[in-house]
Amino acid sequence: MNKQEIIEKINTALAEEFEIEIAAITPEAPIKETLDLDSLSLVDMVALVETVSGVEIKGTDVVSIKTFENLYNFIEERLLEQE
């Protein structure tokens, strides 16, 4: 999965699950505010990303993932490590 495929897959899944317009998801947008996440729905975001990408996000990783760009890069790096 290249970066563009990651972006498309993740954006589609998140927009559908959190019921927002896909256009609201931009690379620099803050994830929590854009998806209106609280401490519980943050768990659903992590679970969804894991299911869609196959990349596990640990609690310590979540802290550093602020924007969607951070998220795409995190997934891309982990997938490259797995290859």
Next chain:
Amino acid sequence: MKRRVVITGLGIYSCLGKNLTTVCNSLYNGTSGIIFDRTRKDMGFRSGLTANVEIPDLKGVLSRNQRVYIPEQGLYAYVATAEALEQARLTQDYIDTHEIGLLYGNDSSAEAVMNSIDIMREKKNTTLIGSGGIFKSMNSTVTMNLACIFKMKGINLTISGACASGSHAIGLGSLLIRWGLQDCIVCGGAQEVNPYSIGSFDGISAFSVREDDPTSASRPFDRDRDGLVPGGGAATVIIESYESAVQRGAPILAEICGYGFSSNGDHISVPNVDGPSRSLQMAIREAGIHLRDIGYVNAHATSTPVGDRNEAKAIANVFGDYRPEVTSTKSMTGHEMWMAGASEVIYSMLMMENDFVAPNINFENPDEDSAKLNIPAKRVDKHFDMFLSNSFGFGGTNSTLIIKNIIHKKS
């Protein structure tokens, strides 16, 4: 000082309809809500019979998070409660500024538990269960969800009393109001309909296997009954002190005048005659009424051989030579279990409001004990002002409610 307890709102979502009007029409016409479900047979069920209840789509009504936390039976309960609140004229403003309680009957949330465990077993990862798993799985799931959605601030409690849960919820709520601890409580009962919730019940051969004719399968009191048919949905009954209802200008639909309860102290699944008899007698005693004031008895009768026989004996013992109409609405709905005690109060209320007794459909031949009761297989058009409703459950828990008509109706 004991206060009077009245009913000011009703809401129903069942196999007979998705609101009070359609349910009333089904009762009036003796329409069954039972179907045959092939998927249950493919899952290894002995009986593929079930009530036909559609899961409501509440996207656009509840937020994404609210829908993630609420299980199937909670969705039914939401729809029923919204209808009841509207009838009772309980606005969000009023709920926000008063201590409205919530006592709902529920005794399982099997599908949610199963889904969480399936993920744990398959993925070895608890995060993947998601945030809704815990809130959907707990027995108190219905009250925890409704209390947060409607922002209720009074008592917030689930009543788990097996197939008498809904009845006990109303009865216990009436005691809290009678003794001045609450002014208004949203009561009710909810029952999941998915096959996972009742597979183990099917496994003990409790269900009818008359699959060739689903609408005739549930036949309470009939000589040839062969077991119950599982049903479900949700029913909400809003109860209130008389003073509170008058002060709010709420429609006063009826008065709860008696609540009786007992435990059989006997077998886990086989009911006896003594326990239910004591529940009936206590309700009558608490109501302070004469037996002949009761114009209709809504029986618990589920269509099982022993249960119906022993309830018939108990009713005959208590009522003696007075024989009001006795019917089991489970002949049309199947057994709505945790919901039944509340839904059957609503079914009886609809009959009392509209001057009829719904038929005990499929009652063709009595057995030795049901022959002692006045069980109409056809609708009876009659006026009555008081009814008694029985609910009994596994473990020998019994609940009886007596409810009477009241003049103070506001258009």
